Each structure stands twice: as structure tokens, then as C-alpha cells.
Amino acid sequence: NAGVTQTPKFQVLKTGQSMTLQCAQDMNHEYMSWYRQDPGMGLRLIHYSVGAGITDQGEVPNGYNVSRSTTEDFPLRLLSAAPSQTSVYFCASSYWGYNEQFFGPGTRLTVL
Amino acid sequence: GENVEQHPSTLSVQEGDSAVIKCTYSDSASNYFPWYKQELGKRPQLIIDIRSNVGEKKDQRIAVTLNKTAKHFSLHITETQPEDSAVYFCAASSPNFNKFYFGSGTKLNVKP
Numbered sequence: 659n660a661g662v663t664q665t666p667k668f669q670v671l672k673t674g675q676s677m678t679l680q681c682a683q684d685m686n687h688e689y690m691s692w693y694r695q696d697p698g699m700g701l702r703l704i705h706y707s708v709g710a711g712i713t714d715q716g717e718v719p720n721g722y723n724v725s726r727s728t729t730e731d732f733p734l735r736l737l738s739a740a741p742s743q744t745s746v747y748f749c750a751s752s753y754w755g756y757n758e759q760f761f762g763p764g765t766r767l768t769v770l
Numbered sequence: 771g772e773n774v775e776q777h778p779s780t781l782s783v784q785e786g787d788s789a790v791i792k793c794t795y796s797d798s799a800s801n802y803f804p805w806y807k808q809e810l811g812k813r814p815q816l817i818i819d820i821r822s823n824v825g826e827k828k829d830q831r832i833a834v835t836l837n838k839t840a841k842h843f844s845l846h847i848t849e850t851q852p853e854d855s856a857v858y859f860c861a862a863s864s865p866n867f868n869k870f871y872f873g874s875g876t877k878l879n880v881k882p
Contacts, residue, residue, distance in 0.1 A: 689868075691870075698874055699874055700859055700872035700874045700875050701814065701859065701870075701872040703870055703871070706868060708868060714868065716869060717771060717869070717871065748813060748814070754867065756802045756821070756863065756867040758804075758816045758819070759804070759816065759870075761813040761815070762813060763812075763813055
């Protein structure tokens with residue numbers, strides 16, 4: 659099993675550009691989530707999904723969109739990148755919310 | 771929403787000593803409390819978790835205690851080793867286990 663994979667590993671964007679961060683898992687997990695990690699602030703939940711076709715907002719959803727068309731994939735879209743979105747982004751998955759969350763390797767995003 | 775505070779932000783101990791990291795939470799309905807370890811440049815990994823119907827849980831050199839009345843929980847690492855050096859995050863879940871709120875992290879340095 660590959661576990662949770664994320665692409666790209668690094669990305670530099672200009673303000674106003676859009677892009678999609680990819681996340682996939684091969685463990686048949688129902689629960690998937692996106693976090694951003696900023697220095698001194700821990701991990702903050704952006705969006706989460708409890709199954710295909712079901713998504714909801716987390717703590718810091720503004721500026722991000724998600725969809726979940728399959729169990730395996732949970733992409734995160736930045737519609738119009740801003741410097742405040744410079745961060746490390748982690749995708750995670752678990753069988754259910756109260757089970758161990760497995761994190762992907764992360765994507766380091768810089769917005770100029 | 772939930773507010774999780776974590777102390778201390780940095781902790782330096784001598785190899786073989788014990789380390790204690792403390793977290794408080796604000797929502798009395800929170801019922802699942804995982805702890806994650808993140809080594810430099812790596813993804814967070816679950817090291818231990820506890821549910822609200824349990825007061826203490828141990829796994830070899832690691833233990834977690836939960837005081838629901840006071841709304842705080844702590845991570846205890848005994849006989850610390852240099853490989854325990856990392857950033858540790860506590861988290862609290864929403865009552866339906868769909869949202870997770872992380873503390874700001876504790877950087878543990880174990881000196882050989």
C-alpha cells in the first residue's frame with residue numbers, strides 16, 4: 659500500500675493564480691481531511707469529508723474548495739492564491755474520525 | 771469552536787529523564803484526544819490516543835492522562851531517548867469526531 663500520497667511536493671504560485679493540490683489514499687478510508695501547518699500554530703483543519711460526495715468546512719475554509727467524487731481522491735483547490743496561503747498542506751485519512759489519521763508527506767506552497 | 775492550548779512550547783531534557791506535555795481544551799463535549807509526533811521535515815504520526823471514557827492509557831514508555839472535569843490531558847514520556855526529539859502535538863475532536871483541533875506544538879529536545 660502506498661498509504662496517503664500528495665502531489666506536488668513543492669509549488670510556487672503568483673498572487674491570483676489557481677491550482678489544485680492532489681491527495682489520494684489506497685486504504686479504503688471513508689474520512690479524509692486537509693490541514694495547513696504554519697509556524698507556531700500547529701495544524702488547522704481546512705475541509706474534511708466523511709465519504710464520497712460529502713464534504714464540510716473545517717476551521718479555516720476561506721479561499722479553498724474541495725470535492726470528493728471517489729473514496730480514494732480528495733483534491734484541494736485554491737481559487738485565487740494569496741500570500742496568506744503560503745503554508746505546508748497535509749492531507750490525512752482514517753477509517754472514521756475517531757481512528758488513527760494517516761498523513762500524507764505534505765505540499766509546501768509559497769505564494770509570491 | 772474548540773480551543774486547545776498546549777504547554778510548554780519548548781522542552782529540553784537529559785536523556786533518561788521524563789518529559790511531560792500538557793494540553794487544555796474548552797469544549798466539554800470533546801471526546802477523543804490523539805497525540806502526534808512530527809520529526810523535522812516529516813509528516814505527523816499518531817503515537818497514542820485516549821477517549822473520554824478512559825482516564826489513562828499507556829504504551830511502553832508513553833502514557834496519556836485525561837482529566838475531563840478540569841478539561842486537560844497530558845502526555846508523559848519516560849526514559850527519554852535522543853530519538854524522542856521531535857515536535858509533539860495534542861488534539862481534541864469535535865463530539866461527532868469529524869473535526870480536530872490541534873495545539874500549537876511542543877518542541878522536545880532530548881540531550882544525550
